[in-house]
Amino acid sequence: MARLCACLAATTGQARAHLDAMGALGPGHAPAEVPGAELSLLPGEHGRAEGPFTAYGRTAVGEVTLHNRPALLAALAERADPPPSDCPDGELLLRCWASLGDAGVALAEGMFVLAVLDGPDLVLIRDHVGARTLFYARADAAWAASTSLRALRRWPALGTSMNLSAVRSFLTFAYLPGEETLLTGVREVLPGRVLRLHRDGTSTETVHWEPRERIEGPPPEDPSAHVLALRHLLERATASRLPVAEPAAVLLSGGIDSSLVTALAAKLHGHPVHTYSISFGDDLPNELGYSGLVAAHCHTRHRVLNVSGAAVASRLAEAAALLDSPVGDPLTVPNLMLAEAVAADGASVVLNGEGGDPVFGGPKNLPMLVQEMHRTPGAPWDEDRATAYLRSYRKCWTDLPELLTAPALDALRDAPPLERHVAPYLTAEGGSPYRMGHLLNQLLHCNLRTKGAHHILTKVERLTSSQGVEGRSPLFDRSVVDHAFATPPAFKLRGTAEKWILKEAVRDLLPGTVVDRPKSGMRVPVQQWLTGPLRDLGQDLLLGPRSLQRGLFRPETVRAWLRGEGALLPRQGGKLWLVLTLELWLRSYDV
Numbered sequence: 001m002a003r004l005c006a007c008l009a010a011t012t013g014q015a016r017a018h019l020d021a022m023g024a025l026g027p028g029h030a031p032a033e034v035p036g037a038e039l040s041l042l043p044g045e046h047g048r049a050e051g052p053f054t055a056y057g058r059t060a061v062g063e064v065t066l067h068n069r070p071a072l073l074a075a076l077a078e079r080a081d082p083p084p085s086d087c088p089d090g091e092l093l094l095r096c097w098a099s100l101g102d103a104g105v106a107l108a109e110g111m112f113v114l115a116v117l118d119g120p121d122l123v124l125i126r127d128h129v130g131a132r133t134l135f136y137a138r139a140d141a142a143w144a145a146s147t148s149l150r151a152l153r154r155w156p157a158l159g160t161s162m163n164l165s166a167v168r169s170f171l172t173f174a175y176l177p178g179e180e181t182l183l184t185g186v187r188e189v190l191p192g193r194v195l196r197l198h199r200d201g202t203s204t205e206t207v208h209w210e211p212r213e214r215i216e217g218p219p220p221e222d223p224s225a226h227v228l229a230l231r232h233l234l235e236r237a238t239a240s241r242l243p244v245a246e247p248a249a250v251l252l253s254g255g256i257d258s259s260l261v262t263a264l265a266a267k268l269h270g271h272p273v274h275t276y277s278i279s280f281g282d283d284l285p286n287e288l289g290y291s292g293l294v295a296a297h298c299h300t301r302h303r304v305l306n307v308s309g310a311a312v313a314s315r316l317a318e319a320a321a322l323l324d325s326p327v328g329d330p331l332t333v334p335n336l337m338l339a340e341a342v343a344a345d346g347a348s349v350v351l352n353g354e355g356g357d358p359v360f361g362g363p364k365n366l367p368m369l370v371q372e373m374h375r376t377p378g379a380p381w382d383e384d385r386a387t388a389y390l391r392s393y394r395k396c397w398t399d400l401p402e403l404l405t406a407p408a409l410d411a412l413r414d415a416p417p418l419e420r421h422v423a424p425y426l427t428a429e430g431g432s433p434y435r436m437g438h439l440l441n442q443l444l445h446c447n448l449r450t451k452g453a454h455h456i457l458t459k460v461e462r463l464t465s466s467q468g469v470e471g472r473s474p475l476f477d478r479s480v481v482d483h484a485f486a487t488p489p490a491f492k493l494r495g496t497a498e499k500w501i502l503k504e505a506v507r508d509l510l511p512g513t514v515v516d517r518p519k520s521g522m523r524v525p526v527q528q529w530l531t532g533p534l535r536d537l538g539q540d541l542l543l544g545p546r547s548l549q550r551g552l553f554r555p556e557t558v559r560a561w562l563r564g565e566g567a568l569l570p571r572q573g574g575k576l577w578l579v580l581t582l583e584l585w586l587r588s589y590d591v
Helices: 012-022 069-077 089-100 102-107 149-153 164-173 224-241 256-268 288-298 309-321 332-344 356-360 363-373 385-393 397-403 406-411 439-465 478-484 500-505 526-530 535-542 545-550 555-562 569-588
Strands: 002-008 037-043 050-055 058-066 110-118 121-126 135-139 142-146 186-188 193-197 203-207 248-251 273-279 301-306 349-351 470-472
Touching: 002 012, 002 058, 002 110, 002 121, 012 037, 012 142, 037 050, 037 058, 037 110, 050 089, 058 089, 069 089, 069 102, 089 102, 089 110, 121 142, 135 149, 135 193, 142 149, 149 186, 164 385, 164 397, 164 406, 164 439, 164 569, 224 256, 224 349, 224 478, 224 500, 248 256, 248 332, 256 273, 256 288, 256 356, 256 500, 273 288, 273 332, 288 301, 301 332, 309 332, 309 526, 309 569, 332 439, 356 439, 356 478, 356 500, 363 385, 363 439, 385 397, 385 439, 397 555, 439 470, 526 569, 535 555, 535 569, 545 569, 555 569
Parallel strands: 248 273, 248 349, 273 301, 349 470
Antiparallel strands: 002 037, 002 142, 050 058, 058 110, 110 121, 121 193, 135 142, 135 186, 193 203
């Protein structure tokens, strides 16, 4: 297992020295015709990097899994230059881009990042939705890029430190919603982009895919054409992600999204389907009745994994360290344990139901829709959409004045506004690629490009890959997403039925009690953990000398939160969880 790194410097020797400092594997690949350029792999890190690949005078390394190889091979064959049918996925993607340009990348469906030496430039390519991540930075008149944030942290020339602006973003969103990372000087390539880094320190970016709203006229009276088309796309997306010649593994929560993926896998796969669910104890609310019902209905081999608070406390630091950017999701340790269980059963691929909410419209959009209904522009209490969106997260945004120390708040005084991460998506004005006319689609677009790419997908990818398993998300398939934004909003949110069209597309595959149940989500007992097994850990970490020396959080606020005081009500546990997760991540990266 390995991850990739690349460098563009004045000389090949300098590029080699920079990559050596990052931990690259021995001599890299330095094309003679491109002095100062070097590509290499980082051994011992959890990833699927391969290469180098060479085609049409370009050389690349990548972490590439393609789900539509036949279509790409056919597209290249039409140009009378077909590649070998058994060429690696990374080489096939390189050939598509080198031969067809950005349109060749747009044809690809899969999980990929690619670093390409193209003449004097270093080109970085990321997949449509952000299933895999890629970072870059500039220092000492050189560019460096890697799928490992730790590699760039180790780069002495960069000398990176904690990015306070990103700290504020994380505490607001529970993830980092855009290009910024928690390391100063390091940025993340955005999904659906081709970023070209030039030797003179400049860069240019092109978009190979951005979802577009394609809705013309009023919705038809009969939605069946939209429903049937979605069913076809769901079957194709699931089939293309099933493993070859081995049982299929599916993470099954019991909600509609994971249930439909389970049902489609059982229908389409010629091998057994194994499903995995989580239990936090019989005395806590759970969805085991629904997941068990789905498993029995689909005839899967079902396994329930019991996750105790003590296990979460003992492994929280490990889970935080596996992530390139922190994710304030209490399910990180349970997700890691699920990945371990899947790997222990010998599976190389595990499917999940992630994507249903950000693509088809789950309940998280309701506060914004209600706000728009009752909004009075110009009134003293009125908030613009971007500000209301931040408030709807209900994380630590409103608590920042009491949570952060005075020096931290002073340093953030001139920081760019947080609304910049979401405002471009929440308007029907202008001619930008973000413009969508319907408010629901604006919200879904924003969710897809922020939470989808920077929370859901990156968490799944990093935790599963740490166990040598590849996590795949059929509901994030590009064609499925395109269809969702060509579907009238009234078919997604139909009366009080959320994700209506998604449910109708699979109604024949699942029991009605599963299809029509309201969404409850995974009820994680965060409050019980923080007052139980995690109590001492929280005290030691957040009020210990290392945290106090960093000077980020007000100790009196942290003490009050740990005692259960303050006007935090039921959200208290989630907010304290963010602070604890951030502290563990910063320690893991020695920041």
